[in-house]
Amino acid sequence: xxxxxxxxxxxxxxxxxxxxxxxxxxxxxxxxxxxxxxxxxxxxxxxxxxxxxxxxxxxxxxxxxxxxxxxxxxxxxxxxxxxxxxxxxxxxxxxxxxxxxxxxxxxxxxxxxxxxxxxxxxxxxxxxxxxxxxxxxxxxxxxxxxxxxxxxxxxxxxxxxxxxxxxxxxxxxxxxxxxxxxxxxxxxxxxxxxxxxxxxxxxxxxxxxxxxxxxxxxxxxxxxxxxxxxxxxxxxxxxxxxxxxxxxxxxxxxxxxxxxxxxxxxxxxxxxxxxxxxxxxxxxxxxxxxxxxxxxxxxxxxxxxxxxxxxxxxxxxxxxxxxxxxxxxxxxxxxxxxxxxxxxxxxxxxxxxxxxxxxxxxxxxxxxxxxxxxxxxxxxxxxxxxxxxxxxxxxxxxxxxxxxxxxxxxxxxxxxxxxxxxxxxxxxxxxxxxxxxxxxxxxxxxxxxxxxxxxxxxxxxxxxxxxxxxxxxxxxxxxxxxxxxxxxxxxxxxxxxxxxxxxxxxxxxxxxxxxxxxxxxxxxxxxxxxxxxxxxxxxxxxxxxxxxxxxxxxxxxxxxxxxxxxxxxxxxxxxxxxxxxxxxxxxxxxxx
Amino acid sequence: xxxxxxxxxxxxxxxxxxxxxxxxxxxxxxxxxxxxxxxxxxxxxxxxxxxxxxxxxxxxxxxxxxxxxxxxxxxxxxxxxxxxxxxxxxxxxxxxxxxxxxxxxxxxxxxxxxxxxxxxxxxxxxxxxxxxxxxxxxxxxxxxxxxxxxxxxxxxxxxxxxxxxxxxxxxxxxxxxxxxxxxxxxxxxxxxxxxxxxxxxxxxxxxxxxxxxxxxxxxxxxxxxxxxxxxxxxxxxxxxxxxxxxxxxxxxxxxxxxxxxxxxxxxxxxxxxxxxxxxxxxxxxxxxxxxxxxxxxxx
Numbered sequence: 001x002x003x004x005x006x007x008x009x010x011x012x013x014x015x016x017x018x019x020x021x022x023x024x025x026x027x028x029x030x031x032x033x034x035x036x037x038x039x040x041x042x043x044x045x046x047x048x049x050x051x052x053x054x055x056x057x058x059x060x061x062x063x064x065x066x067x068x069x070x071x072x073x074x075x076x077x078x079x080x081x082x083x084x085x086x087x088x089x090x091x092x093x094x095x096x097x098x099x100x101x102x103x104x105x106x107x108x109x110x111x112x113x114x115x116x117x118x119x120x121x122x123x124x125x126x127x128x129x130x131x132x133x134x135x136x137x138x139x140x141x142x143x144x145x146x147x148x149x150x151x152x153x154x155x156x157x158x159x160x161x162x163x164x165x166x167x168x169x170x171x172x173x174x175x176x177x178x179x180x181x182x183x184x185x186x187x188x189x190x191x192x193x194x195x196x197x198x199x200x201x202x203x204x205x206x207x208x209x210x211x212x213x214x215x216x217x218x219x220x221x222x223x224x225x226x227x228x229x230x231x232x233x234x235x236x237x238x239x240x241x242x243x244x245x246x247x248x249x250x251x252x253x254x255x256x257x258x259x260x261x262x263x264x265x266x267x268x269x270x271x272x273x274x275x276x277x278x279x280x281x282x283x284x285x286x287x288x289x290x291x292x293x294x295x296x297x298x299x300x301x302x303x304x305x306x307x308x309x310x311x312x313x314x315x316x317x318x319x320x321x322x323x324x325x326x327x328x329x330x331x332x333x334x335x336x337x338x339x340x341x342x343x344x345x346x347x348x349x350x351x352x353x354x355x356x357x358x359x360x361x362x363x364x365x366x367x368x369x370x371x372x373x374x375x376x377x378x379x380x381x382x383x384x385x386x387x388x389x390x391x392x393x394x395x396x397x398x399x400x401x402x403x404x405x406x407x408x409x410x411x412x413x414x415x416x417x418x419x420x421x422x423x424x425x426x427x428x429x430x431x432x433x434x435x436x437x438x439x440x441x442x443x444x445x446x447x448x449x450x451x452x453x454x455x456x457x458x459x460x461x462x463x464x465x466x467x468x469x470x471x472x473x474x475x476x477x478x479x480x481x482x483x484x485x486x487x488x489x490x491x492x493x494x495x496x497x498x499x500x501x502x503x504x505x506x507x508x509x510x511x512x513x514x515x516x517x518x519x520x521x522x523x524x525x526x527x528x529x530x531x532x533x534x535x536x537x538x539x540x541x542x543x544x545x546x547x548x549x550x551x552x553x554x555x556x557x558x559x560x561x562x563x564x565x566x567x568x569x570x571x572x573x574x575x576x577x578x579x580x581x582x583x584x585x586x587x588x589x590x591x592x
Numbered sequence: 593x594x595x596x597x598x599x600x601x602x603x604x605x606x607x608x609x610x611x612x613x614x615x616x617x618x619x620x621x622x623x624x625x626x627x628x629x630x631x632x633x634x635x636x637x638x639x640x641x642x643x644x645x646x647x648x649x650x651x652x653x654x655x656x657x658x659x660x661x662x663x664x665x666x667x668x669x670x671x672x673x674x675x676x677x678x679x680x681x682x683x684x685x686x687x688x689x690x691x692x693x694x695x696x697x698x699x700x701x702x703x704x705x706x707x708x709x710x711x712x713x714x715x716x717x718x719x720x721x722x723x724x725x726x727x728x729x730x731x732x733x734x735x736x737x738x739x740x741x742x743x744x745x746x747x748x749x750x751x752x753x754x755x756x757x758x759x760x761x762x763x764x765x766x767x768x769x770x771x772x773x774x775x776x777x778x779x780x781x782x783x784x785x786x787x788x789x790x791x792x793x794x795x796x797x798x799x800x801x802x803x804x805x806x807x808x809x810x811x812x813x814x815x816x817x818x819x820x821x822x823x824x825x826x827x828x829x830x831x832x833x834x835x836x837x838x839x840x841x842x843x844x845x846x847x848x849x850x851x852x853x854x855x856x857x858x859x860x861x862x863x864x865x866x867x868x869x870x871x872x873x874x875x876x877x878x879x880x881x882x883x884x885x886x887x888x889x890x891x
Contacts, residue, residue, distance in 0.1 A: 027882040158884035204880040214880075218873055223679055225671075242876070244865045249678045249858070254704040258671035261664070265644075265675025268662060269683065273675070291665050381881060384873055407609055408658070425660040425676070425683050428639045433610070433655045434662040436647075444610055444655070445663075 003193045005058035006149055007066040009087035010141060012075030014048030017138030021073075022053030024142055024163070026378050028155045029057045030205050033197030036378035037062040039573075041086055042315055050079035052087060057149075059198045061379060063342075064494040067577055069093045070191045071148050073141050075123060076101045081109035086572070089114055094148050094189050096141075098123045121185050131178030132170075139175050143182015148189050153179070204381045208346040208372035212302060213238035214382075215350025216274050220389050221300070222248035223273040225262035227255055230314040231370040232276045232304040239274075256284035260301065264288060267297050268434060270424030272354055276302035279321045280311070282328065282365075289363045290329035291436045293459065296412065296422070298357040298392055300350075305369040305490075307570050317371035318570025319490050322546040325365045326519050334459040336360065336466060337519035338473065339367040341493035343377035349516060352470065355390035360462055361419060367518070369541075371491040371573045395421040400429040408432050412441045412455070418462025467522035474522055476529045478511035479504065484583060485533035486512045487563075489547055492539050492574045499579035508584065521554040530555075536562045537583055541570035594684045594784070595640035603628035606638065608658040613649075619770030619796030619807075620650050623717055626768075626776035627657060627688070633781045641684045644673040646698060648690035649724045650717035650796065667698030670705045673712045681711070681855045684784060691718040695751050696731040706760035706789050710854040713783045713790045716753060717770070719798035720806070727801040734837075739801070755833040757791045758847055764790035765829070765847040769814050770797065771807070775843055782845065788853040795841065810841060817844040824848060 008025065012018045019040055026036040036057045043049035056066040068090040074080035074097045080087070089095055095114065099122040108115055121144065127136040139160065146156050157176055164172045206214075213235045216224070224243065226236040240250040249266070253259050256277055263273040277285060282303045292299040305321045307313035325337050336356050340349035349366060357364040395409065399421060403409050411432035413420045420441075423430025433443035438455060440446050475493065478486075478500040488496040493514045503510045513529045515522060530536065536559065538548040548565035555563070566582050606628040614620050631641065641659040645651035647666035654661030660683075664672050673687045694702055694716045705714070721739060722728040728741040732750045739746065757765045764786040768776040776794065783790035795814075797807040821844075822828055829847035852860075 028884075031882045031884060155884075159882070162884040202881060204877070205882055206880045210880075214876060217876075223675070225675065242871075244862055245868075245870050247862065251674075251678060253671060253674075254700050257668060258674075258701055258704070261668040261671035262675035262678070264664075265662075265672035265677075266679035267675075268672070269642075269676040269679035271679040273679070287665055288668065291668075295662075295664075381877055384877060424680075425642050426640055426680065431638055431658065431660045433608075434660075434664075435655075436665050437663060 004060060004195065005056055005062065005066060006070045006191055006193055006195050007068070008055045008071045008145060008149070009052065009069045010073045011050070011052040011080040011083045011087060013050055013079050014045065016075045017135065018051045018053055018075070021138040021142050022055050023376070024156070024159055025055050025145055026057070026376060027205050028159050029151065030203040030378035031159070032151065032155055033199070033201040033203065034059060034195060034378065035061045035203065037065055038376040039065050040374060041083055043082060050082050052083040054087060057195055059195055062377065063498040064576055065573060067575060070193060071145060072096065073144065074098070075137065075141070077103040077108050084109045092192055094191060095119065096121045096144055100124055119189060126181040126185070127178055130174070130181040132174040136175055136178035139178040140182040140185070143179040144186045146179070147183045147186025148191055150190060150194055153183050202381065203378045205376060205378050206343060207234065207374065207376045208340070208343040208368060209234035209304065209374065210238050211343050211346035212340070212350045212368060212373070213242070215347035216300070216354065217242055217246065218384070218387055219272065219351040219354035221272045221274050221354060222246060223263060223266035223271045224250045224275065225253055225259040225266070226276045227253060227259050227281060229278045229281050231306055231373050232278050232302065234373070235276045235302060235304070256281040257288065260285040260288040264292050264297055264299055267299055268424070272298070272358065274300045274302065276304065278304050278306045278314070279308045279324065282321060282324055286328045287330060289335065289365070290331055290333045292363040293329065293333045293335050294436050294438070295434045296361040296420070296459070297434070298361050299363040300353045300357050300366065301363060302366045302368060304373040305367060313571055315370065316571040317369045317491065317541065317573055319369060319492065319541040320544065320546060320570065321367060322518070322542065322550060325367045326550065332456055334362060334463060335519065336362055336364040336463065337367060338364060339490040339516055339518055340372060341475065341490055341514060341516060343372055343375055344379050344382070345516070346372060347382050351387060351389065352473065355388070356466065356470065358392040359390045360466065361392060361422060362463065367490060369491050393419060393421050395423050395427065395430060400427060403429045405429060407442060410441045411443045412439060412458070414441060414454070414458060417465065418458050463520045466520050467517060467525055470517050471522070471525050473516040474525045474529060475514040475516065476511065479509040480511070481532065482509040482511040483532065483534040484508060484510040485530055485536040486510055486539060486579070486583065487536060487551065488512070488514050488539045489518065492541065495574040495576050495579055496539055498576045499583070502576055502580050503583060510583065523554055527556060527559065530559060534562070535564060538563055538565045538567070539574055539579060540567045541574060542567045543569040594634065595637040595682060596635050597637045601632050601635055603632045606631045606658050608656050610655045612656055613652055615800045617799035618649070619719060619798070620653065620717055622770035622773050623650070623715070623776065623794055623796055624653055624656055626773050626780055627653070629773070629777040630780035630784065631659070633777060634784060636684055640682060641686070642673070642676055644669045644676065644685065644687045646689045646693040647724070648693045650688060650690040651693060653688045667693055667701070669693065670698060670701040670714065674705060674708070674710050677710055677712050677855070685712045686784065687712060687714040689716060691716060691720060691732040691753070692722050692730045695753055695756070702756070703760045706757055706762035706791070708854050709761070709763055709788045709851065711787055711789070713780070713786070713792070715780060715792045715794050717794045717796040718753060719796050719802065720750070721798050721801045723798050723801055752833065753793045754846060757793070758829060758833045762791045762847070763788035763849045763851060766791070766845045767793040767795070767841070767843050769795045769810060769843055771811070772814070772843060779845065786848070787856070788851070813837065813839065813841045814843050815840055817842055817846070
């Protein structure tokens with residue numbers, strides 16, 4: 001398959017400006033019309049520790065973070081060494097290291113065969129000489145990248161002018177000099193692949209967490225209560241800044257329990273409400289999610305998953321909160337679970353989540369993950385004109401005029417579709433008892449078996465139409481006549497879709513099936529999508545193979561029997577190579 | 593400003609159809625009567641009033657009041673009420689519940705609600721026992737008392753709700769006794785009118801699991817605030833908060849300060865933010881699109 005992408009890795013110590021170099025690169029490339037994906041990784045220090053970025057650029061939308069690097073900049077070998085498993089060079093990689101690094105050759109964290117090809121660059125010295133400060137080291141690095149990747153120097157210069165404008169002309173000039181010094185150093189070092197935009201395109205650069213927060217705002221969310229937790233905090237930080245402008249509230253309560261309960265209270269009072277966390281926080285919220293289910297209060301709960309259990313690895317990704325998301329509340333909790341699959345999807349799924357929550361008066365758990373929440377993509381701008389929002393079914397004044405004031409409003413009236421009109425405080429004659437206790441149609445507590453059966457049916461039956469109404473949440477891609485099926489969910493989509501293309505290029509016909517609606521399980525839709533497939537490979541970042549287990553419990557037995565689970569523990573995102581390696585041998589066996 | 597009812601309502605207008613499940617002699621009957629009368633005294637519009645509770649005997653109270661009411665989960669009434677108030681500051685929001693709900697499983701929320709000073713009222717009905725689960729030690733059970741989970745006598749010391757409220761920065765602190773309905777009506781009404789977090793420590797005996805002697809013990813020790821008492825003086829409030837309930841139990845308004853409520857501060861913040869202009873969704877979308885403009889020489 002001809003390459004149409006470039007992958008850059010940069011690693012360094014705190015203060016080396018690794019992340020801002022990566023951000024500058026993806027922004028300039030996006031401005032030039034190149035799609036991109038930026039993945040950051042940090043050491044355990046709170047501030048000032050080693051960090052790395054990996055930027056993949058392409059003339060078409062980038063699906064996954066890619067494999068071996070085209071260019072590697074190591075500001076020193078020791079810090080690069082901590083990321084060598086994530087930033088892997090090969091024979092074609094242009095490798096630059098700071099001249100000042102005195103690591104003995106035997107200790108350089110590179111395969112022997114690559115050591116001779118390393119170019120030593122005086123990053124720091126050039127930064128001091130030309131940029132006036134060692135701080136400009138990363139800009140020298142950006143200059144090297146501009147040259148090595150054949151990206152226009154002037155585009156970087158404009159970005160640098162804009163970025164440093166506030167610091168005065170002198171700083172701008174010094175940084176431009178540092179850029180040019182880098183460009184000069186790169187002479188004669190050019191990546192093998194040339195990537196040019198296919199057509200001029202306006203692209204946006206956004207992280208998954210910011211995309212989700214923006215989506216929530218656009219969906220009409222005007223209340224958020226959340227407790228800080230990695231890797232969710234950016235969502236609440238974004239909304240803390242934006243919600244007050246729209247008359248909304250972002251409040252940071254004392255704990256996860258208060259967060260979800262405040263959101264429930266706000267929604268009960270009529271405002272679309274969000275609470276967000278990561279796995280440990282979702283566990284603390286689960287009792288209250290049951291309350292929202294029982295009292296039929298719309299609620300969106302975002303879980304940006306991280307490695308678990310317990311504190312796990314807070315800055316790394318995993319997909320092992322699936323079962324918690326699906327079943328993690330006491331009792332038979334009727335709820336909806338959806339999962340975005342990439343950065344752009346965070347925006348879309350945020351809107352869908354609010355729509356479902358409001359339409360069905362139900363808690364909606366969104367399972368995002370660190371891999372997309374913290375990732376920054378250069379993508380086509382969101383289409384605001386395509387956004388449709390749904391409002392909850394409130395009882396009308398005419399309906400409320402019929403209410404017998406002695407008994408009050410019948411909040412949980414049994415209806416054919418299971419959704420009862422609700423009221424919010426302030427609506428005359430609309431008052432009722434909202435309760436976490438099992439209740440009758442009026443909301444009064446009941447403890448009989450028949451009443452509990454009837455109301456359980458109501459709460460589950462009302463969701464029966466979700467899979468059909470939200471059928472567009474099922475993603476299928478690849479060959480209609482394939483016999484190899486690849487099933488995945490969430491952030492694993494990218495690598496799976498790219499694997500389908502790679503397999504197709506080597507004559508292997510595969511189809512990917514990726515549900516974004518996980519509960520209620522869209523059985524009919526998924527079974528249709530699986531038609532004709534002989535092998536069903538399931539990919540996920542879960543050592544316990546939670547997705548495969550869930551599929552087995554939900555699919556027809558003959559399909560369930562064909563599932564082959566490839567789940568593994570997270571911390572590193574799924575790669576295209578590991579998928580193709582696992583899929584190709586089985587296909588070979590089938591062909592023999 | 594609280595929404596008033598269009599016509600003059602009386603206490604019984606706030607009585608819901610649902611019948612209380614409380615045991616005969618329960619202090620909570622006195623409290624619910626006081627709640628009806630306090631709401632009537634302020635003539636609050638039932639449609640703009642929300643009663644919120646957690647779990648416990650006393651947490652059943654919202655179901656007996658003809659307003660919007662929410663009987664939620666154990667310990668979480670305060671955050672739910674906070675969310676309601678922040679979402680719609682026009683509503684009058686009153687939290688009711690027991691000592692287990694407020695000072696064991698939900699203590700963390702009490703501490704921060706007091707500090708945050710959201711304009712809600714919290715009436716904690718303290719019977720010093722877990723009644724709904726039939727007689728276990730509560731955070732306010734006096735030391736030495738025998739309960740089902742401390743059959744040989746409680747070896748823990750109880751929490752002091754009024755002192756806790758004072759320490760946490762509650763801006764209105766009062767205490768009443770369920771059988772003193774008139775005092776309770778006054779204090780609950782005043783608490784609702786207070787602009788900030790208001791706390792009423794309501795001693796409400798449990799004749800079933802603490803026996804008649806609990807009522808008698810409290811009855812013998814209650815008194816009004818001392819002559820010349822000033823509830824705006826920290827030292828005076830502190831003296832009452834520190835009094836030994838074995839000696840005396842002071843009822844009345846104990847502490848009040850007039851610092852701005854969370855809602856007031858939030859409205860000020862919104863005004864400040866609005867001065868900077870409100871973006872459209874398109875504006876926000878454009879902020880994600882790198883545009884380095886045409887700045888200077890490089891172009």
